[in-house]
Amino acid sequence: MIELRDLIATTDFNPMIYWVLALLAIPLLSFFSNFFTKSKAPIWATFLLLANTGISFYLAINHWYGDVVSIKGVWFSVGDKILNYSFYLDRLALIMLVLVNGISFLVHLFSIEYMRTDRQKPKYFSYLGLFTFSMLGVILFHNLLLMFVFWELVGLSSFLLIGFWFDKKSAALAANKAFLVNRIGDVGLLTGLMILYSQFQTFDLEAIKALMIFSKIEDGNWVAHFTNNGVQVMNTLDGRWLSAAGIALFLGAVGKSAQFPLQVWLPDAMEGPTPVSALIHAATMVAAGVFLLARVFVLLDAQALEIVAMVGAVTAFMAAFAALSQLDIKKVLAYSTISQLGYMVMAMGVGAYSAGLFHLVTHAFFKAGLFLTAGIIIHQLHKLESDTAKFNAQDLRVMGGLRTYMPITFICFVICAFALAGLPGFTGFLSKDAILLNATAWAEIKGGGYYFVPIMAYVTVLFTSIYIFRLVFLVFTREFRLPKMVGDLNIGKRLKEGNWILLGPAIILSILSISVVFGANVKAENTWFMQFIETPIYLVPQAYAAFSLVDLPESTIQGIHNWVSFVSIGLAVGGLVFAYFSYRPISKKALIFQDAPEPRGPLGKLSFYHFYLDGLYEKVFLKFILFNAKSMAWFDKVVIDGIIDGFAKMNVIVAHIVRWFDKYIIDGFVHLTVYTSGRIGHATRSVQSGNVQAYILSAMAILIILLLWLVF
């Protein structure tokens, strides 16, 4: 019988705890100290993050081949229930540490220049510190409850940074939207936590995994049998709760990673500063959902995984379709992010654990790179804005021909775009290839309707390639459209390449998007990443477990590999060609693009408004919720307030009665007593005249009377 107390027992002291705490403390210090550093904030925060990046690199290099570090201890105990904390440093955590710290450092560096003129920059850098702190908390902690705490903190810092320019109404609304939509997902996550806790009586992930192995399916019931502090525990739930737990945990990822149907917050989140979009809404925070899925991967059963795969595929397709027609450079990238996150989630769903994480890492680099280069363009265009020339610096219609003005930015953007489109030689190809391969193999096994998932994935490859090269052609080729639009032909001369603080991070990220970083080969399974991060086997009871792709014979995979690679490259190149013919310098669309209206026609509108999801939610849920809110307000005002008012009124009446009683009955008694004793006092006081002679006289008289009485 497995003993829960042994699983969550405090581990021996491990000096690694100092490194772990330092990793958390440094960004937290950045958060607190930057409220006071004023103009030094950017340098100080960047320095702190550089230190953190150094630590994470040191840890990654030293512990890559070592054992997994697991540190546990008692957090607090309530009665005989012990809640523990635990840190867990496996290769996944190490690589995430390097990724988050590294990109956070690059974004800090980029922000020094990007936010130079902003009055609020100490606040900005301290929020970045808060974000990094909470993200590292999610990565380092291995206890679902503590992960949830940091998960919420990540949501909070995202809210603060989206609404950083809160005097702009749209930014404030977008921040609210992101926060509220994320809450829906978090309710799911919390539900998952509660199901797992009620079954296993612990939040510790390692303990949950161990207990999951020993839980059984008996007569359709999910039975966990173990001892807790020597007492036998037998928790029985209906077997469907096992799937429910997985789906509920996934719902948390749906919110955070912007999956269907909760993806609507991410495009709006682009109201935040562009470096924030790069860090939070492209590279790290939105990947937290995928990270969570990876952490609970082995606890998901077949049914939950199917839903994960479907949702991922649908999201990938929908967002890629929406990205085709956006007119805002950041919106295109935002939809692209949703779409790529859909890939990762889909990979998790089909059981391609390492492929999904691989895509997480490669995507973090190239998407952060795309956002930062877009940031450079927006930043440089902003400088042209004046009282006479007002325009939206994010609008694709004002750009064009920027290749000659910003050659380095152009090269970085194109490299990252190649990676995103999945062309061979760039990281995106490797990870996307691995996902497509696994998804195809998964569908081969399942057959039938499950081909839906890989088909969606392949269509998305085509769309991805089209929208990203559309962006490249519209932004960088032909002529600069702004001068004509604002009627100032000299305005273009003032447009310059960004300085090296802006370019440095973008260059580093685009170098990291070239596939040699992960090994000089064209097959994903030969990269060091895929070889070191291995797909774990499912721990859920056999009857509910999904078929693991690990068990698939090597030959099956090899049989479809070449075919998959060929199709995916073909689709990516096809997209490039399509985009070229639609938006090439001399094409009709490119010539008149400065006047391009918002898309017409059913398909264009469907794409531009992202399947009208926002409108749908507004019409259905928002109206319903507002109606509910209004009726609740009415209920509150009339019924609840009425009851409370009535109660108050009744109280007043009772108080009046009590007052009358007090005044006339209680006080009456008191007054009567006082009056009586007063009268008695008055009656007796005349004896005490103070006249000594009278005393003597009366004494004598009494004496004489006494004598007379004695004698006779």
Place this chain on the structure above:
Amino acid sequence: MPIEHLLILGALLFCIGLIVVVTRKNAIAVLIGIELMLNAANINLVVFSQFDPNQLQGQIFVLFIITVAAAEAAVALAIVLKVFHYFKTADLDKINELKG
């Protein structure tokens, strides 16, 4: 001389003293009344000492009383003096601090 006459004299003197004490307003007059009452008692003592011809205890006791009365008069007068200083009057009707 019959003993009754002497006792009546004593009683008369006591009554006169008592009336002086009770009726007079002046504190010094009251003191004089007290002296009269003391002397009435002395007369009684002297009268009854004839039944003790050997030792004359009554008469000796009278001598003590006269001595003590002198001391008492001195103390009482000092008190009256103080009272007069304090209240600026020796009228007993005005000195009614004991009034309740």
